Amino acid sequence: MMPWEELERQCRACTRCGLCETRHQVVFGIGKRDASILFVGEGPGEQEDLKGEPFVGPAGKLLDDMLSIIDLNRENCYITNIVKCRPPGNRDPLETEQNACIGFLRNQTALIRPKILVCLGRIAAKRLIRQDYRISSEHGQWEERGGIWMTAIYHPSALLRDVSKRPETFDDLLAIREKICSLHILP
Numbered sequence: 001m002m003p004w005e006e007l008e009r010q011c012r013a014c015t016r017c018g019l020c021e022t023r024h025q026v027v028f029g030i031g032k033r034d035a036s037i038l039f040v041g042e043g044p045g046e047q048e049d050l051k052g053e054p055f056v057g058p059a060g061k062l063l064d065d066m067l068s069i070i071d072l073n074r075e076n077c078y079i080t081n082i083v084k085c086r087p088p089g090n091r092d093p094l095e096t097e098q099n100a101c102i103g104f105l106r107n108q109t110a111l112i113r114p115k116i117l118v119c120l121g122r123i124a125a126k127r128l129i130r131q132d133y134r135i136s137s138e139h140g141q142w143e144e145r146g147g148i149w150m151t152a153i154y155h156p157s158a159l160l161r162d163v164s165k166r167p168e169t170f171d172d173l174l175a176i177r178e179k180i181c182s183l184h185i186l187p
């Protein structure tokens with residue numbers, strides 16, 4: 001396991017996959033480096049690629065609102081993505097790109113040692129919970145793995161496209177709040 005400084009330095013200089021050729025900035029992650037709660041999205045979009053920070057575009061605005069419902073924000077949790085560089089045209093990150101990048105997330109998770117890990121959307125859930133994860137039927141369910149409580153909720157971009165998913169996500173957020181309380185975690 002690398003310490004934060006070395007990990008971030010290597011990530012910012014990474015050329016392990018083709019996304020390094022089209023990126024403007026590596027989007028390493030943001031938040032509290034010893035947070036109890038880790039949120040993992042899919043990969044940077046256009047705005048994130050330009051700014052170097054995760055979830056700063058329209059989906060990010062919605063994520064901020066979702067977090068505030070349960071007293072979370074960019075300072076008291078940690079937010080990052082499966083891949084740290086933008087897939088061109090916002091396509092899904094390829095398996096090979098995910099494989100090249102996942103070590104950075106694993107190292108981040110080992111350093112943070114979160115109690116709760118929330119996958120934002122299908123891509124993160126499939127990669128981190130189970131390859132055959134079905135977000136539409138399994139979102140909001142919990143399983144403990146290696147001392148970390150894992151769950152997935154709809155990606156904020158999906159909630160922008162389809163507002164009918166928002167009530168279920170509200171319930172999932174309240175369940176995250178309850179998990180925080182039952183584990184006696186102070187955000």
Ligand code: URA
Nearest residue numbers: 041042043044054055
């Ligand atoms: N979508 C993601 O999955 N991650 C971001 O950082 C921005 C949009």
